[in-house]
Amino acid sequence: MEQSNLSSREPVLEVRDLRKDFTIHVIGRHVEALNGVNLTVGAGEHVALIGQSGAGKSTLLRCVWRSYRPTSGHVWLRQRDGAQIDLATADDREVADIRRQQIGYVGQFLRAEPRRSVLEVVARAGIRRGAHEDDATDQAVTALREVAIGEDLWGTSPVVLSGGEQQRINLAAGTLYPPHLLLLDEPVASLDAGNRQRVLERIGHLARDGVAVLSVFHDLEAVRQLATRVVALCDGNVVADGAPNEVLELVAS
Amino acid sequence: MSEWALHVEGLTKWYGSTLACRDVGFTVAAGEAIGIIGESGSGKSTALRCIAGDVRASSGRVLLQKEGGAIDLLELSDAERRGLRVDTLSIVFQDPSEGLDLRVTAGGNIAERLTAAGWRNFSAIRSRARDLLDRVDVPIDRMDDLVETFSGGMRQRVQLAKAVANEPSLLLLDEPTTGLDASVAAGVLDLIRSLLETTRVTAVVVSHDMSVISMLTSRAIVMHQGHVVEAGLTDQLFEDPQHAYTQQLVSAARG
Numbered sequence: 001m002e003q004s005n006l007s008s009r010e011p012v013l014e015v016r017d018l019r020k021d022f023t024i025h026v027i028g029r030h031v032e033a034l035n036g037v038n039l040t041v042g043a044g045e046h047v048a049l050i051g052q053s054g055a056g057k058s059t060l061l062r063c064v065w066r067s068y069r070p071t072s073g074h075v076w077l078r079q080r081d082g083a084q085i086d087l088a089t090a091d092d093r094e095v096a097d098i099r100r101q102q103i104g105y106v107g108q109f110l111r112a113e114p115r116r117s118v119l120e121v122v123a124r125a126g127i128r129r130g131a132h133e134d135d136a137t138d139q140a141v142t143a144l145r146e147v148a149i150g151e152d153l154w155g156t157s158p159v160v161l162s163g164g165e166q167q168r169i170n171l172a173a174g175t176l177y178p179p180h181l182l183l184l185d186e187p188v189a190s191l192d193a194g195n196r197q198r199v200l201e202r203i204g205h206l207a208r209d210g211v212a213v214l215s216v217f218h219d220l221e222a223v224r225q226l227a228t229r230v231v232a233l234c235d236g237n238v239v240a241d242g243a244p245n246e247v248l249e250l251v252a253s
Numbered sequence: 254m255s256e257w258a259l260h261v262e263g264l265t266k267w268y269g270s271t272l273a274c275r276d277v278g279f280t281v282a283a284g285e286a287i288g289i290i291g292e293s294g295s296g297k298s299t300a301l302r303c304i305a306g307d308v309r310a311s312s313g314r315v316l317l318q319k320e321g322g323a324i325d326l327l328e329l330s331d332a333e334r335r336g337l338r339v340d341t342l343s344i345v346f347q348d349p350s351e352g353l354d355l356r357v358t359a360g361g362n363i364a365e366r367l368t369a370a371g372w373r374n375f376s377a378i379r380s381r382a383r384d385l386l387d388r389v390d391v392p393i394d395r396m397d398d399l400v401e402t403f404s405g406g407m408r409q410r411v412q413l414a415k416a417v418a419n420e421p422s423l424l425l426l427d428e429p430t431t432g433l434d435a436s437v438a439a440g441v442l443d444l445i446r447s448l449l450e451t452t453r454v455t456a457v458v459v460s461h462d463m464s465v466i467s468m469l470t471s472r473a474i475v476m477h478q479g480h481v482v483e484a485g486l487t488d489q490l491f492e493d494p495q496h497a498y499t500q501q502l503v504s505a506a507r508g
Contacts, residue, residue, distance in 0.1 A: 068492060092484065092486050092489075096472055
């Protein structure tokens, strides 16, 4: 086998023995949220995390995004240029750079920038990834059309829009100039059926184009539609990791 | 990793036997904004003023990357420091009267900074001042009014225009929106944000207000009783504060 083949098969994300504890000093409480999690996500793979609330799904996503500081273990990211970095221990400044250029995180809520229009909010996401302003605006227009945000809303501030509209704007921004690794935390939670389908299609295209996707969806229908692999968590441990139909069946039984 | 622009190390200030800040350190990349969060009395403003050179540090190093190599700001002579403050390092104060002469016009305040940097042509100065005031949304017809006739928010905008007049590489902001009405503060914050985004300026933002730090910076340090208790990505400090003091600060901010 050729060397290039080998390296292209290395996962984009490789989580090893990841533990996350929370210590809340003021009430002296200690919580173990992740107890040594292992998983990988390759380029073009969409790995969906399932499990009951409190299982550690969002905690895992946030440890990868590094808005949570892992307690121990590794979060290896193979970067676009092939270099490996452990996000669990990397310098904050380095993580900030990598986030900006290579990782997308789409949560349930849009962290809207006040006094910026919808179009600017989305275009800025591209500019932060290094795109030229005109180009980013063109891409933002395409993305907004794809998630069915009408042109009449482009000039307004997202702050005044509905939760569902904000969520679609958030997704358009998070997926502009597709990141290398995309983290999704309930990105369709407040969408009606039609909009939900549009958003799912956009996410599906990204994975087919080679983006590594790690997601948490509330509804298993979305998991069935998009996931290439499913990882089930329970009390901070991985309890199943495999083909979507197998894991979903296992969990249902 | 991008090249650092500012590197602060071991910065300590004693006022007699009273400690204001001790062993403050952080590194900022070119074009990056870092935050310093803390309550009043935490030593955050003292640290900033030591960096600016307005307060003489007791010990430490403040290295600034310049063409031709890094310089230690704490080792500059007064004349060198004054020179630096014209075109390389600007500070924006909470109180506009510290950064502006209120008895001079808005245009005049900016012209003063430009002439200090060697601008001599009157119409070029006027036109540059007009551009700057326009950029911070001060109506051009107020350009020749005394700053003391301006509202607090507009004074702050003029102070910002003056601070960036000579395109400094380092901008220090000390509680830039504190004391302004909420809606006015939001406008000034938005202006600072766009200045930081559209220029390559490196910035240090000091505030007690976590929402200001969160809007303007990607990384921050937390100060308490003169010490740095925690450093991290700004969203991590909010979502997963490690130190007992940061946890207290975040839960207070959430109300």
